[in-house]
Amino acid sequence: MTNPLLATWSTPFGLAPFSEISDDDFAPALDAALTAHNAQIAAIAENPDAPSFANVIEALETPCVALEQVLSVFFTVAGADSNPAREALQRAFSPKLAAHFSAITANKALYARVKDVWDQRDGLYLTDEQARVLMLTHRGFVRGGAALEGAEDTRMQEIKSRLATLGTNFTQNLLADERDWFMELSEDDLEGLPDFVIAAARAAGEEKGAAGPVVTLARSIITPFLQFSPRRDLRKTAFEAWAARGANGGETDNRAIAAEILSLREERAKLLGYASFAAYKLETEMAETPEAVRGLLMDVWTPAKAQADQDAEHLTKMMQDDGINGPLEPWDWRYYAEKRRAQEHDLDEAELKPYLQLDRMIEASFDCANRLFGLEFARLDVPLYHPDCRAWEVTRGGEHVAVFIGDYFARGSKRSGAWCSAMRSQAKFPDMQAPIVINVCNFAKGAPALLSWDDARTLFHEFGHALHQMLSDVTYESISGTSVARDFVELPSQLYEHWLEVPEVLQKFATHAETGEAMPQDLLQRVLGAATYDMGFQTVEYVASALVDLAFHDGPAPADPMAKQAAVLDEIGMPAAITMRHATPHFAHVFAGDGYSSGYYSYMWSEVMDADAFEAFEEAGGAFDPDRARALETHILSTGGSVDPKELYTNFRGRLPGVDALLKGRGLAAG
Template sequence: MKNKQYLQHVKALTLCVWITFTNCKQEEKQEGTNMPENILLQEWTGPYQGVPAFDKMKAADIKDAVEFGIEESLAEMDAIANNSEAPNFKNTIEAMEASGKTLDRVFTYYGILSSNISSPEFRSIQAELAPKLSEYSSKIVQNEKLFQRIKTVYEASQETPLEAQEQRVVELTYKRFEMNGANLDASKKERYAAINKELSTLYNKFSDNVLHDEENYVTYLTEDQLDGLSDGYIKSAAKTASDKGQEGKYAITNTRSSMDPFLTYSTNRELRKQVWEKYYSRGDNGDAYDNKEIIAQILKLRKERVGLMGYDNYAEWRLQDRMAKNPENAMDLMMAVWPAAIARVAEEVADMQAVADESGDKITIEPWDYRFYAEKVRKKKYDLDSDEVKQYLQLDKLTEAMFFTAGELFNYSFTPVEEGSVPVFHEDVKVWEVKDKDSGKHIGLWYLDPFAREGKRSGAWATTYRSHTTFEGETNVLASNNSNFVKPAPGEAVLVSWDDATTFFHEFGHALHFFSSNVKYPTLNGGVRDYTEFQSQLLERWLSTDEVINKFLVHYKTGEPIPASLVAKIKKASTFNQGFGTTEYLASALIDMKLHLADPTNIDVAAFEKETLAALKMPKELPMRHRTPHFGHVFSGEGYATAYYGYMWADVLTSDASEAFTEAPGGFYDKEVADKLVKYLFAPRNAMDPAEAYRLFRGRDAKIEALMKDRGFPVK
C-alpha cells in the first residue's frame, strides 16, 4: 500500500520522506502544449476512466517525469500561497486537494518499478532522486505563506465548523503541517529539511541492501537433498533454479514464501539451518550491504528531528495522531499479551521436544527446527497434516472465494476484463472489473500480481493506482493486490498454505477498503496506521466460514470438496502454534518501540536487539519475525516506525468485531451487521475519527478479552 499512501500524505503535505523515487529522461515538449512527450506524465486514456500505460513505462523515463511533476506541483502550491483573496476552504484546502495530478500519475508508475519490477537501473535512479523528493516535501511544508493560509482556515473552522468531511480535511492538513515542523523558526526549519534529506537517502540504501541479500543469497540443492519436500514445491524450485541458470538444481530463494515451507518439511536439518540463517541474516552479514550502522544513523536523526519540535523521543511524536495516542498505551497492550505468548511457546517447545525424543532424533529444539517439529506435533495432537490441507487450497479457487465474500458483504461482482484491453506491467498480472451486483454500477478495476520473481519485493501488499473521490466528479478505483507465491511449473496448480491463504484474504481486505470508499477528498483516503490494518485483518475471518469452505475448498486433482473430518481438525487446531505466531510478531513490535524510546547517541544495534530480547525473556527457540537489520516496515521508511504494534491494536478490534458477527442471527453473513460493517468501518476511510467509527459499529469500545480467547490464551 505504501505507494498510494505516500501520495495521499504528499497531497496533505506531510513529510513522507521514507519513499524515494527514480530517474527518467525528459523528452522534448510538443509544439503547442505544456506537456512533455514522456508517457509517464500523460493523462491516462482508454476505458474505465483511463488506465495507466503500464505496457509503455520504462525506468529511464522516471527521473525527468518526477522532476517535471515536482516543478509543476510546487508552482501550484505557490499559486495557492500567493492568492490575493482571503483564505477560505475552497481557495486553500480544496485547491491543495486538487493539485499535483501529474506527479500522482508518475508516482503510480514509480510504485510498480520500485516494488514489482525493480532493476539495478531503477535503484540507481531512485537513489539519485531520494534527496530531491525530500527537498520537495520540505519546500511545501515550510512554505510560510501556505501554512498561514491553512492556519487561518483551521482557526476559523474551530469557531464555525465546516461540513463534516471538509472539517476533517482541514484538521488533518493543519495537524500534518504542524507535526512536520511548520511552526519552527527559520534555522530549525533548515535543519529539519536537512535531516529529512539525509534520511531519504538512508531509507533508500536500507531497502536496496535487503533486496540485494534476498536476490543473492540463494540455496541450491541437488536431487539427493529433497527429502520431505512436496512434488509441487520441488518442481517450482527446479524451475526457479533453471531460470537462474542452474539447470538440474533446485533453488530455495531467500524469501519467506520459499523459506517457510522448506523449514516445515525438509528432513535435512543442516540444510534447514543454512536456509534459516540466510533468511534471518538479511542486512546483517558484515559486508557492504550490512544495515546496522544505517539503522543507528536513522535513529539518531529521527530523535534529533523531533527534538527540534520539543518532543522527548520519536515514539511520542509519531503516536499522537494514532489510536494509541502515546507509546505507553501501545506498550501496555503489547505487555498485556506478551507473558501469555511466551508461556505458550514454552508449552509448544516441550511438545516438540517430546516428539523429537520419541523419534530418537537426539536434538535440542533450535529455531530452524521449530516449523519442522511443530508440523509433527500438529499431526500428533490434531491428526492434521498441513500438506494435506494445501491440496484443497488452490489459488484460483481462493480468488473465487474472495469474490464470493465481497459479493455477500459488499454486493460486488468481479468479471475478468478482455485480455489486452487493460495494459499490465507483467504477463502474470490479471485484471477484473468490479461492479455493484444490483445496479450494475462500475466501481473500478482489481489488478492481481500473484507470483514471486526477481526484482519484486518480498511479502504481500495492496495499493491503489487511483482512489475514489467526488469533489471534482466521482472517480472509480484502480486497486491491486500483490503476493509472492512460488510460481508453479507449467500445468501445475498453485497450492498454498492455510497461513498464505489467510494473508491472501487479508490483503484483499485492503482492496475492499479502497473500493468501498465513500469520501469526497483525497486526504480522506489515507488512514490511521493502527486502524487501517483492522479492516483487512477482519476479512481474514471469512476464509474459515462454512460457506467458503464448502464452496471453494476442493481437491486440486479430483475436485472433491474438503472432507468434513479435515475441516473439523482445522477448526480444532485453530489456536495451534499461537505461541510462535504471537511471539515472533510481538518481539518485532516491542523492539521497534524500544529502539525509538532509547537514547540512540552511542547505540550498538546488534547489542540492543540481543539485550532487549534477553530482558523480555524471548524464547531462544524462535527469532523475531523481522530482525532489526531487515525490518523494512520501520527502516526503509517511516510508515510503520513505532507503529508495528498497530497489527496487535487492530487485532483487538478484529477479535471484538468478529464477536458482533458470531452473536448475530445470520453469523458472518448477517445482513444487518454486514451493512453496518460497510457503512461505519469501510466506507468512511479517514473521514471520521476511528474510535468514533468503531463505537458506531459496535455500540462500545473494543475489549482485549476477545483477542485473548481467539488465541487460546488465559483471560483474566
C-alpha cells in the same frame, strides 16, 4: 513525442499505459511533474485573495495529475518489478521527493494561509468532513515542522532528505540479499519433501537459472522447506541465511543504516518538542502513548510466552526421540511443530495444500465480497506491468466501483512480503474518481499454484485492505480509503481473514487441484480445529518484534541497535528457539520508511478490534449477516479517515473492545 507518463490517459478506466512506458521516461517526467506541482503550490501560497477553505484547503486537495501519474506507476514497478535502472532511479528520486514535499511543509507563506483558515474555523460553517480535512491539514503542517524557523527549519529539511535516502538504501540492500542468495538442492536433498515443495523449488531454480531445484529466501519457499525437510544441516543453512538478511557485512549491511535512522528520528521529534520519536508518532494514533502500546503487548506476551515455553518442551522431547541431543534451535521449531500438528490434529500441509488453489482462493475472496457488499468482479484484458498480473473490473448493481489488480507470484524483481496500494484513490473532489487498487503477494508458482494456509490468510488479508480502498466513499482524496490511523488501518484487513475460516466458504472453494472434489468434512474440521495451533510461537515472534520497535523509539536512540535488540529480548525472556519475526537488519516495516516505525504494534491493536468485530457478526446470526455487513461498510469501510477511528468503531459496535476476544481467538485465554 509526448512522454506517456505526462499524457492524458485514454486507456480503459484510466489505467496506466504500461506497454508504452519505458524506464527512460521516469526521470524527465518526474522533473516536469515537480515543476507543475511547484507552480500549483506557489499559486496557492501567493494568492492575493483572503484565505478560505476553498482557495487554500481545497486547492491543496486538488491533485497534480502529472505528479500522481508518475509516482503511482514508478512506485508500483519499483516495489513489484524492480531492475538495476529502477533501483538507480529510486535512489535518485528519494531525496528529491523528500526535498520537494518538505519544501511544501516549510513554505511559510503557505503555512500562514493554512493557519489563517484554521484560526477562523469556527465561523466557516464547514461540513464534518471539511472540518476533519482542515484539522488534518493544519496538523500535518505543524508536525512536519512548518512552525520551525532558521537553523531548526533547515535541519528538519536535511533530516527528512537523509531519512528518505536511508530508507531506500535499506530496502534495496534487503532486496539484494533476498535476490542473490539461494541454495541448490540435489535430488537426494529432496527426500522427505512433499511434491508441492519440490515443484516450487524446481520453479525457483528455473527462475534463478540454476541447474536444478533451489531454496530461495522467498517466504513461500523457505517456510515449507523448514517445515518439511528432514535434513537438519540444510534447514540450519537456510534459516541462517534467512535470519542474516541485511547483516552479511559489505555494501548490503543494514545495521549502520538502522542506527542512523533511529538517531535522525529522535532528533526530528525533539526539534518538534517531543520527548521521543514514539511520543511524536503515537500522538495521532488510537493508542496515543507508548505506555498504552506496551501495556497491550505485555498483556498478550505473558500468556503467549507461557504457551511457547510449554510447546518448546514438547518439541525438544520429539527431537530427542529422533536421537538429536542438545537444545531445540530456531531451524528445528517449524519442522517438529509440523510433525506435532500431523500427530495431534491428523493434519499436515501436504494434505491440505491441494485444496488451497490460488485461483479458487481468489474466487472465494470475491464471493465473500459479493455476499457481504454486493460487489461483482469481471476479468479485464488490459496491459499491465508484468505478465503475472491480472485485473478485474469491480461493479455493484451494474455501476463501476473500481479496478482491482492482483500480482501474486514471487520473483527476484519483487521485494518480499505482501501489500496493498492504490494506484488511484477514490475521491469526489474536484471530480469523481474511482479507485485503482493493487494487491501484491509472493506466492510460489505452480501448475496450478497451491497456497499454504498462511498464504491463503495473506490473500484474504490484503484483499481486506483492497475493500477498504474500493468501498471508500468520501469527498477528499487525502482521507480516502486506507488514509487512517496506522493502528486502525489493519482492522479491515485482519477482519476479512475471518471469512477464510467460515466453513461454508471452505466447503465451496477449497476444492482439490486434481480431483475437483470439495474438502472432506473431516479435513475441514481438522483444519478449523488446528486454527490456533502453534499460536504461542506465532504470537511470541510478532510481539517480540513489536516490543523491540517500541523500545528503539521510546527514549534515546540506541547507538547500537543490535545490542538494544538483544537487551530487550533478554528482558522479556525471549525463548531461545524462537527469533523475532523481523530482526533489525531486515525489519522493513520499521526502517524502509516511517509507516510502521514505532507502530509495528498496530497489527495487534487492530486485532483487538477485528476479533471483537467478527464476534458482532456471530452474535447477529452469522458471518454474512446483512445488517452487520451494512454497518461495517457504513461505519468503517466507506468512511476512510473522515472520522476519528475511536468514533468509527464505537458507531459500528456500540463500544470499544477489550483484549479478551483477541486472546480467545488466539487460543491464549485462561481456562
